[in-house]
Amino acid sequence: xxxxxxxxGSQSPDRWLKEPRNNHGKYGMLRKQFLKEHRLAKYQxxxxxxxxxxxxxxxxxxxxxxxxxxxxxxxxxxGATEELKAQDQMKWVRLMINIKSSAEEIVVKNTIYM
Numbered sequence: 796x797x798x799x800x801x802x803x804g805s806q807s808p809d810r811w812l813k814e815p816r817n818n819h820g821k822y823g824m825l826r827k828q829f830l831k832e833h834r835l836a837k838y839q840x841x842x843x844x845x846x847x848x849x850x851x852x853x854x855x856x857x858x859x860x861x862x863x864x865x866x867x868x869x870x871x872x873x874g875a876t877e878e879l880k881a882q883d884q885m886k887w888v889r890l891m892i893n894i895k896s897s898a899e900e901i902v903v904k905n906t907i908y909m
Contacts, residue, residue: 817848823855825907833908858902865898 819827827847830838841847869875873890880887 817851819848819851819855820859821855822858822902822907823851825903826854827851829908854906858906861902861906862895862898865901866894869894869898 827838830841838847841850870891873894875887875890875894879890
């Protein structure tokens with residue numbers, strides 16, 4: 796492993812420069828914060844092996860997909876239809892906000908904080 800001299804004289808291992816692009820969103824950031832605060836050894840391992848960004852991107856993608864799937868199921872179960880939207884838009888909006896909050900809570904508890 797070679798060290799690369801950066802501006803300012805600091806050195807860093809070249810493998811850190813080859814990490815996948817950091818494109819994680821809300822869930823990836825939540826996971827990163829959780830790892831830093833509650834799973835420090837795992838966070839440091841992922842960071843030092845160059846797998847942290849890949850892990851965060853994967854968690855973010857999986858979490859977004861799970862939220863979307865749960866929302867679809869909850870919309871069907873709770874009857875948040877286009878007909879309801881046309882009849883009582885405020886009720887529909889409240890229902891959709893509740894559904895999204897519930898889906899996100901489930902995903903965060905079961906995916907991010909594990």
